[in-house]
Amino acid sequence: MNDPVVEIRGLAKSYRRGGQIVPVLEALDLDIGAGDFIALMGPSGSGKSTLLNIIAGIDKPDRGTLRVNGTEIVRLREAELARWRAQHIGFIFQFYNLMPVLTAAENVELPLLLTPLGRGDRRRRAELALSMVGLADRMTHYPSELSGGQQQRVAIARAIITDPTLIVADEPTGDLDRVAAGEILDLMVRLNAEAGKTIIMVTHDQRAAERARSVVHLEKGMIRTETDAP
Amino acid sequence: MLLRLVIRNALRHKLRTVLTIVGLVVAVLAFGLLGTVVDAWYAGAEGASSTRLVTRNAVSLSFPLPITYREKIRRVDGVTAVSTANWFGGVYVSERNFFPQFAVAGETYFRLYPEYVVREDDMKAFLRDRKGAIVGRKLADTYGWKVGDIVPLRGTIYAGNWTFVVRGIYDGKDRKTDTSQFFFHWEYLNERVRQLFPRRADTVGVYVVGIDDPDRAAEISRTIDEQFRNSLAETLTETEKAFQLGFVSMTEAIVVAIRIVSYLVIFIIMAVMANTMAMSSRERSAEYATLKALGFGPGRVGALVFGESLAIALIGGAIGIAATFPVAARFGKAMGSLFPVFNVSEGTVLLQAACAVTVGVVAAIAPAIRAARVGIAEGLRAVG
Ligand SMILES: Nc1ncnc2c1ncn2[C@@H]1O[C@H](COP(=O)(O)OP(=O)(O)O)[C@@H](O)[C@H]1O
Ligand SMILES: [Mg+2]
Numbered sequence: 364m365n366d367p368v369v370e371i372r373g374l375a376k377s378y379r380r381g382g383q384i385v386p387v388l389e390a391l392d393l394d395i396g397a398g399d400f401i402a403l404m405g406p407s408g409s410g411k412s413t414l415l416n417i418i419a420g421i422d423k424p425d426r427g428t429l430r431v432n433g434t435e436i437v438r439l440r441e442a443e444l445a446r447w448r449a450q451h452i453g454f455i456f457q458f459y460n461l462m463p464v465l466t467a468a469e470n471v472e473l474p475l476l477l478t479p480l481g482r483g484d485r486r487r488r489a490e491l492a493l494s495m496v497g498l499a500d501r502m503t504h505y506p507s508e509l510s511g512g513q514q515q516r517v518a519i520a521r522a523i524i525t526d527p528t529l530i531v532a533d534e535p536t537g538d539l540d541r542v543a544a545g546e547i548l549d550l551m552v553r554l555n556a557e558a559g560k561t562i563i564m565v566t567h568d569q570r571a572a573e574r575a576r577s578v579v580h581l582e583k584g585m586i587r588t589e590t591d592a593p
Numbered sequence: 594m595l596l597r598l599v600i601r602n603a604l605r606h607k608l609r610t611v612l613t614i615v616g617l618v619v620a621v622l623a624f625g626l627l628g629t630v631v632d633a634w635y636a637g638a639e640g641a642s643s644t645r646l647v648t649r650n651a652v653s654l655s656f657p658l659p660i661t662y663r664e665k666i667r668r669v670d671g672v673t674a675v676s677t678a679n680w681f682g683g684v685y686v687s688e689r690n691f692f693p694q695f696a697v698a699g700e701t702y703f704r705l706y707p708e709y710v711v712r713e714d715d716m717k718a719f720l721r722d723r724k725g726a727i728v729g730r731k732l733a734d735t736y737g738w739k740v741g742d743i744v745p746l747r748g749t750i751y752a753g754n755w756t757f758v759v760r761g762i763y764d765g766k767d768r769k770t771d772t773s774q775f776f777f778h779w780e781y782l783n784e785r786v787r788q789l790f791p792r793r794a795d796t797v798g799v800y801v802v803g804i805d806d807p808d809r810a811a812e813i814s815r816t817i818d819e820q821f822r823n824s825l826a827e828t829l830t831e832t833e834k835a836f837q838l839g840f841v842s843m844t845e846a847i848v849v850a851i852r853i854v855s856y857l858v859i860f861i862i863m864a865v866m867a868n869t870m871a872m873s874s875r876e877r878s879a880e881y882a883t884l885k886a887l888g889f890g891p892g893r894v895g896a897l898v899f900g901e902s903l904a905i906a907l908i909g910g911a912i913g914i915a916a917t918f919p920v921a922a923r924f925g926k927a928m929g930s931l932f933p934v935f936n937v938s939e940g941t942v943l944l945q946a947a948c949a950v951t952v953g954v955v956a957a958i959a960p961a962i963r964a965a966r967v968g969i970a971e972g973l974r975a976v977g
Contacts, residue, residue, distance in 0.1 A: 416969075416970045449887065449889075
């Protein structure tokens with residue numbers, strides 16, 4: 364394995380539900396190498412999203428260490444963490460999470476507002492990213508004017524525009540039909556193979572998992588198996 | 594671009610936003626009108642000059658003073674001029690047409706009131722005609738009077754039918770000047786009173802006293818009143834402003850009530866607006882969570898809510914302020930001479946603007962904090 368981009372040791376997380384403590388992740392270890400494309404699988408409620416959120420720095424573990432690209436992110440304060448996310452993480456969500464009042468190009472441009480880039484540069488980059496996902500002709504469309512697959516492609520353009528270290532995708536094809544899902548997966552494979560992006564994708568779709576380089580199975584808060592995708 | 598996000602978010606629920614703006618417009622407008630009513634109430638006192646005193650009967654305004662006091666008052670040190678005014682209280686055609694009418698000492702009165710601007714020729718014509726009258730511009734406009742027109746008044750205090758000839762129309766020196774009054778010669782009044790009610794002849798309602806130094810107003814007033822101590826008609830002299838406020842203070846309670854109502858209106862719209870913002874921000878938890886995931890800090894997310902609220906408040910406030918002027922103009926006209934001076938003051942506009950901004954800010958506080966603090970993982974989960 365390459366030097367790991369993500370290094371997880373003894374990670375534990377539990378939720379409190381009505382006075383009861385429900386353990387979700389227990390003493391979890393995991394390494395993810397640079398340039399990897401991991402499918403994180405497991406039954407519903409097994410803690411896939413929780414793990415992904417912790418890796419992406421939008422949730423906190425109870426215990427354990429977590430290094431991403433050499434940064435011990437559990438220690439960061441909220442503002443630092445926000446800055447770190449803006450730089451290092453690209454998000455892809457199941458329901459795309461685009462701003463409905465912004466056009467495709469504006470949605471893609473959004474993360475660049477947190478960079479020192481000027482207006483013209485931001486616009487150019489957003490157009491480039493949209494072209495890369497095959498939506499050059501949909502720049503001024505609003506999300507409601509796009510299909511699910513197109514919206515997800517806008518979201519992917521938004522995820523890659525800051526050139527992040529790591530792309531996290533939580534069920535990116537979960538809301539799409541088979542054809543659209545196939546297109547999205549093609550795109551992610553290309554991002555990994557051609558642009559060398561490290562990707563962690565949560566999915567419970569076997570077909571989606573097959574497109575990844577390796578599969579991690581999560582069950583009862585532990586990594587059960589780590590297999591290379593066939 | 595964040596600004597674009599703010600504006601478009603504000604316009605997202607068109608009906609909701611429009612209703613909120615309409616509410617704001619009405620509230621700001623009502624606030625402005627009520628403020629203007631209060632201003633109008635005090636306008637008489639506002640327009641009062643600090644170089645004029647008013648001497649009246651110490652018992653009450655409804656008791657007259659003998660005309661013979663004029664010379665004595667004029668001789669008091671510091672007094673530059675003395676004029677007189679009698680409240681006439683006549684009816685023009687119908688009781689509904691109320692406006693103040695005064696019988697005045699023509700030559701001196703207008704010299705003491707330089708804010709009533711009359712053309713020189715008209716003034717000469719007025720002084721030549723014992724039945725002549727000088728009327729305010731607003732009054733002339735209301736009844737379509739022109740110079741030379743004959744105006745009949747039915748006397749109430751001074752019974753009988755009286756006719757006057759408009760000899761001049763006075764304009765106000767500034768917007769504060771009351772131009773809804775009707776002036777005619779005291780000599781004409783007195784002539785007829787002498788025939789009809791001899792016992793009431795040779796009396797005046799009040800003396801208007803010009804002084805050279807406003808700082809000596811209290812001292813001069815005292816001196817005047819001392820002249821007539823222990824006489825049949827003792828006097829009470831005060832500054833014109835104090836005299837005018839004397840009318841107003843009777844109704845101070847109403848003014849306070851109006852002020853309370855106007856702030857209540859603002860408070861209510863604030864609650865309505867806060868509710869609107871809370872609804873919007875609750876619906877957008879997932880969006881705010883997404884923005885935070887992308888790296889936007891709590892401050893920026895909160896600012897989006899503040900911006901939206903302020904945008905709505907400013908639009909509503911601006912329309913409300915703009916609407917105040919025409920509405921106040923019509924309102925002032927409808928009120929006729931109840932409020933001779935009915936102008937929207939700069940202070941009122943500033944207060945309206947301050948209220949709109951306050952509404953926008955206060956309404957956004959809770960929703961903005963909520964949006965800024967939204968837990969990212971929880972907020973995102975709300976979608977799926
Ligand atoms: N905020 C929360 N409060 C309480 N329980 C939670 C919360 N978030 C997740 N859980 C629980 O943690 C477990 C794992 O959730 P999640 O990571 O979303 O699973 P997955 O994505 O694998 O379906 C589930 O049982 C879920 O109900
Ligand atoms: Mg999940």
